[in-house]
Amino acid sequence: VTSELPVVDPPEPRLVAFMCRWCASAAADQAGRARLPLPHSLLTVELPCTGRVEPAFVLQAFREGADGVLVAGCHPGDCHYVDGNLRAHARHALLSRALQQAGLEPERLQLVWAGASEAERLVAAATRMTEALRRLGPLDLPRRALAASAPAELEQAPRDPPPRAPGKPRVAFYWNASCGGCEEAVVDLGEGFADLAERVEIVLWPVAMDWKRADVEAMPDGHIDVAFLNGALRLDEQEDWARLLRRKARRVVAFGACAHLGGVVGLGNLSTPDQILDAAYRDAPTISNPEGPVPGRPGGHHALEDGALTPHLPILLPRTLPLAGAVEVDAVIPGCPPSTAVITAALEVLLGGAALAPGVVLAPNASLCDTCPRRDSKPERLELTALRRLDTTQPDEATCFLAQGLVCLGPGTRQGCQPGCLEVNMPCRGCFGALDGVADAGAAALSAMASLLHGDEAAIARLAAGLPDPAGLFWRYGYAAGLVPLRLPGGRP
Amino acid sequence: MASGAAPTSLLLATTAAESDGELAVRELLKLAGLVRQKHPGTAVAVAGGLHRAPGQAAAARALEAAGVELLDAALVEGSAVADAGGVRVRLRLQPVLLGGALARPGSAPLEVPRRFDLVSLHAPTTGAPGAEALAGLLRLQLDARGFLAEGGASPFEPTATRVPGVFVAGAAAGPRSIREAIRDGAAAAGRVLATLVAGERQLLEPLAATIDAATCGACGACVSTCAFHAITRDAATGRIVLDPVHCRGCGTCAAACPTGAAEARHYGRAAVEAEIRALLAGGRGGAR
Numbered sequence: 025v026t027s028e029l030p031v032v033d034p035p036e037p038r039l040v041a042f043m044c045r046w047c048a049s050a051a052a053d054q055a056g057r058a059r060l061p062l063p064h065s066l067l068t069v070e071l072p073c074t075g076r077v078e079p080a081f082v083l084q085a086f087r088e089g090a091d092g093v094l095v096a097g098c099h100p101g102d103c104h105y106v107d108g109n110l111r112a113h114a115r116h117a118l119l120s121r122a123l124q125q126a127g128l129e130p131e132r133l134q135l136v137w138a139g140a141s142e143a144e145r146l147v148a149a150a151t152r153m154t155e156a157l158r159r160l161g162p163l164d165l166p167r168r169a170l171a172a173s174a175p176a177e178l179e180q181a182p183r184d185p186p187p188r189a190p191g192k193p194r195v196a197f198y199w200n201a202s203c204g205g206c207e208e209a210v211v212d213l214g215e216g217f218a219d220l221a222e223r224v225e226i227v228l229w230p231v232a233m234d235w236k237r238a239d240v241e242a243m244p245d246g247h248i249d250v251a252f253l254n255g256a257l258r259l260d261e262q263e264d265w266a267r268l269l270r271r272k273a274r275r276v277v278a279f280g281a282c283a284h285l286g287g288v289v290g291l292g293n294l295s296t297p298d299q300i301l302d303a304a305y306r307d308a309p310t311i312s313n314p315e316g317p318v319p320g321r322p323g324g325h326h327a328l329e330d331g332a333l334t335p336h337l338p339i340l341l342p343r344t345l346p347l348a349g350a351v352e353v354d355a356v357i358p359g360c361p362p363s364t365a366v367i368t369a370a371l372e373v374l375l376g377g378a379a380l381a382p383g384v385v386l387a388p389n390a391s392l393c394d395t396c397p398r399r400d401s402k403p404e405r406l407e408l409t410a411l412r413r414l415d416t417t418q419p420d421e422a423t424c425f426l427a428q429g430l431v432c433l434g435p436g437t438r439q440g441c442q443p444g445c446l447e448v449n450m451p452c453r454g455c456f457g458a459l460d461g462v463a464d465a466g467a468a469a470l471s472a473m474a475s476l477l478h479g480d481e482a483a484i485a486r487l488a489a490g491l492p493d494p495a496g497l498f499w500r501y502g503y504a505a506g507l508v509p510l511r512l513p514g515g516r517p
Numbered sequence: 518m519a520s521g522a523a524p525t526s527l528l529l530a531t532t533a534a535e536s537d538g539e540l541a542v543r544e545l546l547k548l549a550g551l552v553r554q555k556h557p558g559t560a561v562a563v564a565g566g567l568h569r570a571p572g573q574a575a576a577a578r579a580l581e582a583a584g585v586e587l588l589d590a591a592l593v594e595g596s597a598v599a600d601a602g603g604v605r606v607r608l609r610l611q612p613v614l615l616g617g618a619l620a621r622p623g624s625a626p627l628e629v630p631r632r633f634d635l636v637s638l639h640a641p642t643t644g645a646p647g648a649e650a651l652a653g654l655l656r657l658q659l660d661a662r663g664f665l666a667e668g669g670a671s672p673f674e675p676t677a678t679r680v681p682g683v684f685v686a687g688a689a690a691g692p693r694s695i696r697e698a699i700r701d702g703a704a705a706a707g708r709v710l711a712t713l714v715a716g717e718r719q720l721l722e723p724l725a726a727t728i729d730a731a732t733c734g735a736c737g738a739c740v741s742t743c744a745f746h747a748i749t750r751d752a753a754t755g756r757i758v759l760d761p762v763h764c765r766g767c768g769t770c771a772a773a774c775p776t777g778a779a780e781a782r783h784y785g786r787a788a789v790e791a792e793i794r795a796l797l798a799g800g801r802g803g804a805r
Contacts, residue, residue, distance in 0.1 A: 436775025
């Protein structure tokens with residue numbers, strides 16, 4: 025559609041507007057009839073109510089090229105559906121703050137109320153926003169997110185590996201940006217691990233045995249039957265290893281939350297690599313670094329010496345990637361760390377050699393809430409008018425955390441962890457990720473939690489403000505795999 | 518009176534801020550008539566809101582003929598001071614009855630001092646004590662004075678609330694005279710009866726949401742977003758059930774659902790995602 029129109033120079037900002045059909049959308053129609061100048065930048069998505077706006081829709085719009093997003097609904101008290109607009113208000117309050125943590129300028133995401141007869145008000149809001157977006161310049165997320173900060177091509181599974189050499193299944197364990205907990209989880213299989221060691225031939229396991237990279241490079245492609253990779257990809261060296269193992273393995277399994285979703289390492293994407301390195305090597309109060317050398321920065325360490333690269337410290341990638349950000353992943357064992365039960369069941373599937381759906385997550389496609397031992401304590405309607413914090417409260421051991429005003433991500437998180445956090449009186453923090461088909465686990469968790477905040481407009485704003493770190497809270501494990509997985513321009517870290 | 522004697526002069530008044538309309542006027546005039554009858558020696562004055570109740574004009578004139586003083590004024594709030602000689606008050610003249618002479622912008626309201634033996638103030642009505650609990654149960658709103666708010670989509674839906682099938686009539690909705698309360702009740706009953714005609718088919722909302730039982734974890738986020746109680750937790754099974762008869766199709770539940778089990782019809786997830794993609798697919802051109 026656009027290509028048939030002349031390109032305006034400088035380009036107009038692209039403002040995606042989610043509009044309630046009862047008010048803002050009607051106001052836009054009225055503006056048209058009255059020949060009021062609605063900005064051409066407005067790309068309208070009409071919905072029955074602003075309550076229908078999923079935070080993931082907003083993130084998708086930014087991801088796919090919107091410079092700004094406007095959500096326009098009925099004034100509080102005027103909602104055609106009683107209070108859908110207040111649910112939108114709660115979600116907006118949390119989402120806009122999370123995006124500001126990632127550097128988004130607040131002008132790029134706005135919620136306005138405009139009644140059906142308030143064409144002027146809608147036009148003024150859209151015009152004001154368009155002018156602000158012109159000042160800010162393009163956000164350009166598609167190029168930044170998809171091109172500039174991620175590998176151009178995924179390393180694919182070997183297409184025609186030589187016939188499999190006879191013998192027990194050959195298994196590799198490798199770790200990238202991880203804490204070691206996933207390795208611990210393998211050892212924690214206990215007797216199960218002894219069985220596994222009997223059943224397979226371990227051909228690589230740096231945490232336990234001494235192999236060199238050259239040993240792996242010497243293997244023919246497809247030599248390894250299953251390579252379990254834990255950890256996110258944060259350093260160039262880790263990406264190299266992931267690609268190498270992808271070539272050598274018939275199946276690559278993302279093991280644990282960091283390989284699956286980027287994990288806690290992915291929260292580093294709320295900052296740029298330079299910000300991270302400065303914080304660690306220059307600005308930390310305990311650091312004295314007057315000459316200012318900083319390791320891990322792109323460039324400067326690749327001096328050639330006798331035709332070879334000098335040894336250098338690994339370089340930070342532009343952003344943390346989940347394993348699937350660089351290589352084709354055949355299956356996922358989720359969790360931080362994966363539970364014994366999930367690993368044991370997954371090993372049966374993987375070593376059994378049955379066909380797998382590409383990228384299948386080897387844990388039940390059902391939410392933790394569904395098997396929570398506290399589920400019967402949940403009231404019919406969860407309407408939270410006060411929130412509590414874990415660090416200042418002792419949760420009751422038998423009652424639903426949400427019913428106690430504590431944030432719990434169990435509603436949207438895949439089950440399989442148990443016994444896990446719930447059993448030690450901790451709410452779910454989301455390490456198993458979302459169910460199949462959910463575009464962004466953090467956005468879904470944020471929306472569900474925000475939907476429980478009740479009260480008038482001001483009370484909801486106060487409740488939302490009581491959650492100080494929405495990005496860390498809802499995207500603790502999934503930021504690097506989310507729809508907006510990186511540091512945005514503007515703002516402060 | 519402390520002495521037990523009938524007062525020689527009595528003021529029956531509303532304050533200027535009083536907004537009970539005809540109800541207050543009716544009560545004041547009725548009281549004035551009773552006092553006139555039982556204590557003919559007491560001088561009775563009535564102040565407040567007479568102009569707001571044209572329906573009471575005849576009754577007011579009859580009382581005036583019987584010697585009741587009708588004042589086009591209301592009591593200035595906080596002006597009543599009791600002393601040994603009775604009660605001193607200030608009365609604010611109601612500009613509307615002064616031919617607009619006092620209604621000029623910036624002109625101070627005209628107040629006159631008066632003295633009475635006894636002053637009786639009409640107490641504005643407020644909502645019933647249980648109204649808040651009832652409003653919570655039915656998802657209705659209370660207005661500032663504690664009455665259940667009317668809120669139909671148009672003035673042609675008298676007594677309707679924003680919850681379909683729930684109507685509010687009489688003193689539950691605000692200050693009402695008996696006549697007004699009966700009129701409300703009749704309107705509400707008529708609207709209810711109109712939906713109960715035998716053989717009549719009710720239109721259901723085609724946008725009603727759906728919940729996929731396989732991926733629903735019964736967290737209940739959708740239940741708390743539904744203003745119409747269309748989504749409930751089955752007490753026996755703990756599962757979440759959506760009643761399409763009560764669903765209005767706003768889609769707020771679908772946006773709240775963290776597993777994707779709740780889905781909106783016509784504004785489904787995949788459809789909206791495709792729309793966003795299509796809007797932005799053209800690249801940066803300056804216009805759609």
